[in-house]
Amino acid sequence: MTSRFQVVPAAYVALLRDGPDGVEVLLQLRSGTGYMDGRWAHGAAGHVELGESALAAAAREAAEELGVGVDPADLGHVATVHRTVAVHRPSEERVDLFVSTRRWSGEPSPLEPGKVAELRWWPLTALPDDVVPHERAALDVLVRREVPGAAAGDAGPTLLTLGFDQRLTLVAAVGTNGVIGDGARMPWHLPEDLRFFRRTTTGGTLLMGRGTWDSIGRALPGRRTIVITRQRSWAAPGAEVAHSLEEALALAGDGEVFVVGGGEVYAQTIDHASRLLVTEVGLAPPGGTRFPEIDPRVWREVARVPGSGDVLGWVTWERSAAGMGGWPTRSDADHSTGA
Structure with missing residues (x-):
């Protein structure tokens, strides 16, 4: 037992491509996970394992969940989200590391179908409303960075905090x-x-x-x-x-x-x-x-x-x-x- 802050780190991968309506991001509709089911989330995400860097974890999750090969060197930082809620449990005291890439090998497909109801490319200018809240915060940074005119070239802060004023x-x-x-x-x-x-x-x-x-x-x-x-x-x-x-x-x-x-x-x-x-x-x-x-x-x-x-x-x-x-x-x- 400890009253010190305990971090549960996780890595999230945004695969990007150019589509007919501008830049698109690959999102999955969560299902059967027990958390935020029925909401859209990044195409691949998961906990950073012991002794593993966030970039290595992101590449591993992309391979395990989408079947694509990603070089960690091709992953660019989007945002870091430091979040909690008003209950005191380690899994709710998190640091989430969001990265993106336009380079990968293979065709993305859901390798964990029991946890994904749908995999879909979404234009950054028309993201769905029902996105997991902390993931939406990171996607908003991506929108400001990738969509011309969205923020006059300024992505704004990339270190975000959520839940500390709850x-x-x-x-x-x-x-x-x-x-x-x-x-x-x-x-x-x-x-x-x-x-x-x-x-x-x-x-x-x-x-x-x-x-x-x-x-x-x-x-x-x-x-x-x-x-x-x-x-x-x-x-x-x-x-x-x-x-x-x-x-x-x-x-x-x-x-x-x-x-x-x-x-x-x-x-x-x-x-x-x-x-x-x-x-x-x-x-x-x-x-x-x-x-x-x-x-x-x-x-x-x-x-x-x-x-x-x-x-x-x-x-x-x-x-x-x-x-x-x-x-x-x-x-x-x-x-x-x-x-």
């Missing part, structure tokens, strides 16, 4: 017995609290589990919504889908992310949150879904606004200085891959 705020209405629901529906109807929720979250990003989405029944206007579900085929209008907490946070990006339920998602995120917005409800409904215990050694109350009727008040908690020292240390028990 902050988690848990928002919940909690009964006097700690209950927040019965797993299927809200245990109360509180118009005053609904207005508070709308004021607080409008313009922001909501992160929720599938059960919470079902209890709401739709995407809320004026907010971006990311839903975590284990069901690979699930989709709904207005929802971005993730299949793990880490994937959801990678989609959310920098800034404040409002975690709005349910109980399992609260439990997974409270140790990584910086703020809690809790509506205290003067009811004790039955139900098996509860909000996690708020440990006074970790959290300090910084604001309390009185309510009326069944709403006792709105309480803001912030992580205390002592709580910062109690943030989880990084465990090697991680399994997802973003490469």
